[in-house]
Amino acid sequence: MYGKAPVSILTDQDLAIGAAVKKVFPDSRHHLCLWHIKKKFPEKLSHLYHKKSAFKCGLNKCIYESYTVEEFEKVWNELIIENGLEQNEWLQGLYEIRNS
Incomplete structure (x- = not known):
């Protein structure tokens, strides 16, 4: 280098x-690495994260179609509330490191 x-x-x-x-x-x-993070979703949220699930589609929209911080925050919060994940420690941890 x-x-x-x-x-x-x-x-x-x-x-x-x-x-x-x-x-x-x-x-x-x-x-x-987003690939490594997304690889853990089936294990951590198997009841929600499966082929063509509404949660998986919503998560992908949040990650790939949010063009501003505000838009990401809005979509993320809606996704968490809609799926009753407010107390999920793993997702809370991901949210805390979102800038990485």
Whole structure:
């Protein structure tokens, strides 16, 4: 890398890797891989997240069709409320790291 740190680094949600990125490349932006995050949905929300479910369609709309922060927030909140997921700790955790 010719002595320069990368501008961005894309990883999964592994805490050790995240800590290493922060330590080794403190000025690089650490992003989380959406593919790895979405891969966990069938396990964490199997009752809602399945082929062509309304929740899956709504989540994809939220992720891929929100063009502003406000639009994302609105669609996310509607999706959570419509599906009774206000107390879901895993989704709350995802929401807290949404900027990553």
